[in-house]
Amino acid sequence: MMEDWYFEFIKFVKNLYKKDSVALHEPLFIGNEKKYVLDCIDSTFVSSVGQYVNLIEKKLSEYTNSEYCIMTVNGTSALHVALSLAGVMPDTEVITQPLTFVATCNAISYCGAKPVFVDVDEDTLGMSPKSLKKFLKENCKIYDKKVVNKITGKEISAIVPMHTFGHTCRIDEIVQIAMEFNIPVVEDAAEAMGSFYKNKHAGIFGLMGVLSFNGNKIITSGGGGAIITDNQELAQKAKHISTTAKLPHKWEYYHDEIGYNYRMPNINAALLLGQLENLEKFVKIKRELAKTYKNFFDAIGINFITEPINAKSNYWLNAIMLDSRKERDEFLEFTNSNGVNTRPVWVLMNKLPMYKGCYTFESKTAEYLEDRVVNIPSGVML
Numbered sequence: 001m002m003e004d005w006y007f008e009f010i011k012f013v014k015n016l017y018k019k020d021s022v023a024l025h026e027p028l029f030i031g032n033e034k035k036y037v038l039d040c041i042d043s044t045f046v047s048s049v050g051q052y053v054n055l056i057e058k059k060l061s062e063y064t065n066s067e068y069c070i071m072t073v074n075g076t077s078a079l080h081v082a083l084s085l086a087g088v089m090p091d092t093e094v095i096t097q098p099l100t101f102v103a104t105c106n107a108i109s110y111c112g113a114k115p116v117f118v119d120v121d122e123d124t125l126g127m128s129p130k131s132l133k134k135f136l137k138e139n140c141k142i143y144d145k146k147v148v149n150k151i152t153g154k155e156i157s158a159i160v161p162m163h164t165f166g167h168t169c170r171i172d173e174i175v176q177i178a179m180e181f182n183i184p185v186v187e188d189a190a191e192a193m194g195s196f197y198k199n200k201h202a203g204i205f206g207l208m209g210v211l212s213f214n215g216n217k218i219i220t221s222g223g224g225g226a227i228i229t230d231n232q233e234l235a236q237k238a239k240h241i242s243t244t245a246k247l248p249h250k251w252e253y254y255h256d257e258i259g260y261n262y263r264m265p266n267i268n269a270a271l272l273l274g275q276l277e278n279l280e281k282f283v284k285i286k287r288e289l290a291k292t293y294k295n296f297f298d299a300i301g302i303n304f305i306t307e308p309i310n311a312k313s314n315y316w317l318n319a320i321m322l323d324s325r326k327e328r329d330e331f332l333e334f335t336n337s338n339g340v341n342t343r344p345v346w347v348l349m350n351k352l353p354m355y356k357g358c359y360t361f362e363s364k365t366a367e368y369l370e371d372r373v374v375n376i377p378s379g380v381m382l
């Protein structure tokens, strides 16, 4: 049944963005982006060496309050490197959440490991510490100082919680549990640039955190990612293996291990620097937009998802929670046929062909959310 408020919503969004066709998210270049990119071209240092890459690493370390930052070509490669350095070996398992973007699980697979799934919390949309603890206590045993999944017989080599849509999960509790079991945490903070939990930036709670600067993120370098960490040794290794593991030398090409060509090009860093200068402004506008949406949805009795307790969210993607999958699908059909781009939350990872054979401990809340959560236009508007 077509609800009256669908029409109201379409009118509201088009009026908000002053457009007849509204995308889910679009990048905005209103600062020094062109200046820096042109400067980068003039310098000829457009590739993997250059001052903009070093500068953006320094600026991101400062902003996130992490000791080190290593830029990569995208968030997925950053996750890959971070997981390998955290010690994720082939034939092990990595605990993550079923409600995430596929890159989280793909990066686990690149290490030869398999994801195992614990549930998410309804209020944070991120990994549930309760489900994590229950899994580790009930389904795992300590064997030869290793935590082993009793069902599969595989070692648990890492935990990857994700900060969904920029809302932070209960990361301090997750890290605490992980420490009890001596398992490293790699935070997938790809969506959480500019988000804070208990006044600390997302991504700096675990051993390493990963950011993404894909074109759909709050700030973009076209494609790009970063690893943030306080661990000097890991930071040095991350830079080393993401730059083909080449030993520094004026002319000699000597590589001391299998590395990756994952270093962010200088030209992308130049673009990102221009974007980073406006991050605070973008977060402010997005938080205002979320307030406007909240008022609109409160008035019609629809559940608009707000930042969880203790979080200061970047509101990267705004989301609402509908009553059922049926209503969700009707709403998606109506809005997308009427010039307003909306989309459902991801199909759960444990339903995708390549991950459905992986062990799922709990996924009830994730399934509930999968049926109901819809993202609505969230681009920064002036």
Ligand SMILES: Cc1ncc(COP(=O)(O)O)c(C=O)c1O
Binding pocket: 074, 075, 076, 077, 100, 101, 103, 104, 162, 188, 190, 191, 212, 213, 214, 223, 224, 225
């Ligand atoms: C949760 C999550 N993890 C990882 C990634 C991967 O980032 P990228 O697209 O930069 O590879 C993204 C975004 O694209 C994401 O949303």
